[in-house]
Amino acid sequence: MAGTLAEKVWQDHVVRKGSDGAPDLLYIDLHLVHEVTSPQAFEGLRLAGRKVRRPDLTLATEDHNTPTLDIDLPIADLTSRTQIDTLRKNAEEFGVRIHSLGDADQGIVHQVGPQLGLTMPGLTVVCGDSHTSTHGAFGALAFGIGTSEVEHVLATQTLPLAPFKTMAITVNGDLPPGATSKDIILAIIAKIGTGGGQGYVLEYRGEAIRKLSMEARMTVCNMSIEAGARAGMIAPDETTFDYLKGRPHAPEGADWDEAVEYWKTLRSDDDAVFDTEVVLEADDLEPFVTWGTNPGQGLPLSANVPVPEEIADENERVAAERAVEYMGLVPGAPLRDIAVDTVFIGSCTNGRIEDLRSVAKVLKGRKKADNVRVLVVPASARVRLQAEAEGLDEIFLDFGAEWRNAGCSMCLGMNPDQLAPGERSASTSNRNFEGRQGKGGRTHLVSPLVAAATAIRGTLSSLADLDLPEDVDLTSFDGTPLAPLDPRVPLQV
Amino acid sequence: MEKFATHTGVGVPLRRSNVDTDQIIPAVYLKRVTRTGFEDALFAAWRGDPEFVLNQEAYSSGSVLVAGPDFGTGSSREHAVWALKDYGFKAVLASRFADIFRGNSGKQGLLAAQLAQDDIEQIWKVLETEPGTEITVDLENRTVTCGSVVAPFQVDEYTRWRLMEGLDDIGLTLNHEEEITSFEATRGSWRPKALPAKHLPSVEIEAARPSV
Numbered sequence: 001m002a003g004t005l006a007e008k009v010w011q012d013h014v015v016r017k018g019s020d021g022a023p024d025l026l027y028i029d030l031h032l033v034h035e036v037t038s039p040q041a042f043e044g045l046r047l048a049g050r051k052v053r054r055p056d057l058t059l060a061t062e063d064h065n066t067p068t069l070d071i072d073l074p075i076a077d078l079t080s081r082t083q084i085d086t087l088r089k090n091a092e093e094f095g096v097r098i099h100s101l102g103d104a105d106q107g108i109v110h111q112v113g114p115q116l117g118l119t120m121p122g123l124t125v126v127c128g129d130s131h132t133s134t135h136g137a138f139g140a141l142a143f144g145i146g147t148s149e150v151e152h153v154l155a156t157q158t159l160p161l162a163p164f165k166t167m168a169i170t171v172n173g174d175l176p177p178g179a180t181s182k183d184i185i186l187a188i189i190a191k192i193g194t195g196g197g198q199g200y201v202l203e204y205r206g207e208a209i210r211k212l213s214m215e216a217r218m219t220v221c222n223m224s225i226e227a228g229a230r231a232g233m234i235a236p237d238e239t240t241f242d243y244l245k246g247r248p249h250a251p252e253g254a255d256w257d258e259a260v261e262y263w264k265t266l267r268s269d270d271d272a273v274f275d276t277e278v279v280l281e282a283d284d285l286e287p288f289v290t291w292g293t294n295p296g297q298g299l300p301l302s303a304n305v306p307v308p309e310e311i312a313d314e315n316e317r318v319a320a321e322r323a324v325e326y327m328g329l330v331p332g333a334p335l336r337d338i339a340v341d342t343v344f345i346g347s348c349t350n351g352r353i354e355d356l357r358s359v360a361k362v363l364k365g366r367k368k369a370d371n372v373r374v375l376v377v378p379a380s381a382r383v384r385l386q387a388e389a390e391g392l393d394e395i396f397l398d399f400g401a402e403w404r405n406a407g408c409s410m411c412l413g414m415n416p417d418q419l420a421p422g423e424r425s426a427s428t429s430n431r432n433f434e435g436r437q438g439k440g441g442r443t444h445l446v447s448p449l450v451a452a453a454t455a456i457r458g459t460l461s462s463l464a465d466l467d468l469p470e471d472v473d474l475t476s477f478d479g480t481p482l483a484p485l486d487p488r489v490p491l492q493v
Numbered sequence: 494m495e496k497f498a499t500h501t502g503v504g505v506p507l508r509r510s511n512v513d514t515d516q517i518i519p520a521v522y523l524k525r526v527t528r529t530g531f532e533d534a535l536f537a538a539w540r541g542d543p544e545f546v547l548n549q550e551a552y553s554s555g556s557v558l559v560a561g562p563d564f565g566t567g568s569s570r571e572h573a574v575w576a577l578k579d580y581g582f583k584a585v586l587a588s589r590f591a592d593i594f595r596g597n598s599g600k601q602g603l604l605a606a607q608l609a610q611d612d613i614e615q616i617w618k619v620l621e622t623e624p625g626t627e628i629t630v631d632l633e634n635r636t637v638t639c640g641s642v643v644a645p646f647q648v649d650e651y652t653r654w655r656l657m658e659g660l661d662d663i664g665l666t667l668n669h670e671e672e673i674t675s676f677e678a679t680r681g682s683w684r685p686k687a688l689p690a691k692h693l694p695s696v697e698i699e700a701a702r703p704s705v
Contacts, residue, residue: 015676016669021650025669027676029684037570039526048663053673056688065524072700079524086526097687104696116692118685130569130593144593146571147528148600148662156666158673162649194511195563195589228566230592248691251683259683294511294566315510315561322509381698404701412520412568433515433567435538 002269004166005235006201009141009266013124015158023160029123031153032109033060033096035087037128041151042090052094054157059118060091060098063108064414068377068404071101080415107380107406110134110348115382117247121236121263126153131348131430133224137217139236139266144225165199165275170206173283178463181216182350182447184208185223186288186298192278194296197229203268204234208282214243215354222349223430226295235267287462289335290432290445292323299335301450301462307331326434327442335460342425343374343455345448347411350428351379353386355448360392362452362463363399369458374401375417377409413438426454494602496659497632500583502556504628504639505546506620512560513567514594518576531572532579551624559616560587565594574601584630586637588613599652600662604630608637612644632657
């Protein structure tokens with residue numbers, strides 16, 4: 001029978017088929033763990049006298065609480081320190097591999113899995129973090145889980161799950177210059193709404209998606225959860241295989257050949273039926289920004305702040321009124337006139353090497369706007385090393401930005417990197433909820449290119465506002481091709 | 494887990510849509526390593542506002558939250574469910590729930606009952622006209638009663654059965670341990686293992702310092 005990508009991966013992991021309305025029992029190939037959502041799960045195991053069933057399929061990193069400055073000193077916030085110490089103790093007690101702060105493989109969990117080559121097509125990947133959807137970019141079925149489920153996976157390496165519905169999101173055409181994969185996903189969320197994907201696995205397909213690099217695909221899948229979907233997937237292809245080959249945990253020899261042969265079958269059959277289909281034209285996309293307090297409240301940068309009274313739906317109107325007030329915006333004013341205090345470049349959405357390269361390309365030789373604080377936070381320590389090997393850190397520092405150590409940082413403000421009440425950011429992260437980046441903070445979600453242009457001008461801006469040629473090649477500097485991100489080669493630092 | 498059959502308690506009208514888990518419990522409260530004691534963190538950013546519904550005496554002892562559509566979106570934090578439970582909530586009624594929140598609720602014995610938005614609006618009216626009105630949530634018959642409003646709700650059959658029996662998921666799964674072991678024997682050797690650990694050579698990471 002014809003099947004979608006998601007259904008194929010699902011079928012290959014059914015340990016036990018549910019009957020009479022009971023869920024299927026699904027095997028989990030890779031369980032990623034971090035300090036915030038795991039302590040109560042390990043405690044549950046201890047109280048029940050249970051072990052971690054498969055420590056060899058489990059990987060822990062420290063990311064949410066970790067400071068991005070002075071990482072060689074004891075963590076100043078005692079509750080953060082306790083949470084991280086707890087993860088370290090649990091990892092040791094239960095035999096789980098951990099990459100701690102200061103380790104070259106530490107970083108945001110959704111960067112660490114892929115860069116180590118642990119994330120692969122055809123896997124089931126879970127983590128107590130909703131942005132686990134990122135790993136779907138490889139053709140894995142990857143989704144966030146709660147702490148009870150973390151405990152369940154630790155104890156059994158399985159999860160009871162009711163099947164998802166499937167939604168195909170086809171993105172045709174070519175992205176215009178200055179628009180990025182972030183703009184694709186922000187436009188999708190604005191189109192289908194923050195609840196549009198509830199109950200679905202999204203499959204992104206079409207010409208514009210095929211042309212994206214692995215890292216750009218990760219940005220798209222990362223924000224599936226902001227569209228309400230637990231998971232988003234992209235069928236694997238040569239781009240995926242090229243990214244994986246030679247990484248530390250990628251299969252080798254006959255295993256590699258067997259894997260690739262299987263991975264090539266992981267695509268939705270031509271006659272597969274999706275429960276819902278959505279189509280988007282990439283050619284029409286412009287840089288997108290959010291104006292409100294949920295990720296669906298986004299518009300092209302050339303638009304104006306919405307006027308709530310003009311919104312017909314009552315719930316949406318009330319939400320818009322509240323959002324405009326919280327965000328301190330003037331209805332009807334151009335989005336381009338909004339001045340920001342902070343530009344945050346980082347997170348599991350846009351903290352990878354390609355993001356940093358594209359930002360550096362725009363910032364090179366320029367100075368930041370006065371009164372704007374610019375934070376550049378790589379997604380992982382390896383990304384930081386790579387950026388330094390390419391000289392990007394010098395470009396950021398010359399520009400007037402702060403070049404930080406790796407972690408989740410200001411995306412959610414669990415560490416000291418926060419907005420003050422009333423402060424406004426342009427942020428390459430994934431959530432613009434009230435207080436997300438600090439109590440009373442105001443967040444506009446943007447692409448790395450919009451973040452860079454905004455850091456230069458001090459108001460929400462795109463490349464079109466700079467005196468850059470419109471077709472600026474964002475993959476290289478000064479015409480000199482950049483060495484590809486090749487983690488197989490140890491960096492000379 | 495405690496068995497859930499019916500519950501009667503004061504209804505709390507929360508007339509907001511898209512209440513994300515950052516609003517239910519802000520990230521700063523997620524640093525604790527315990528599973529209880531989160532009642533003070535529930536809706537922390539809104540609790541300072543005297544107008545906020547839980548700050549009104551008639552509703553403050555509420556145990557059935559009646560929320561707008563898309564409740565529990567965003568972060569997967571189960572702390573959102575713990576905070577609601579610790580405050581005293583036994584059930585949340587809404588016309589749409591985020592998937593992860595709904596799953597987390599089921600694991601923790603908090604009933605996420607899905608009603609038609611029209612019925613939610615009716616219940617809001619009753620609760621706002623007569624603050625302190627109790628709601629009865631009958632899981633066996635899948636109905637909600639609030640004043641003269643009687644409305645059906647949806648909850649998936651498996652979650653309903655587990656809640657009514659008070660069953661622990663891990664225990665249920667471990668009944669099938671042999672099947673898990675057999676499945677493991679069929680997995681391809683290309684599938685990744687985190688152990689033994691492989692990585693590039695370790696490099697010392699320089700600590701960034703505050704800019705002067």
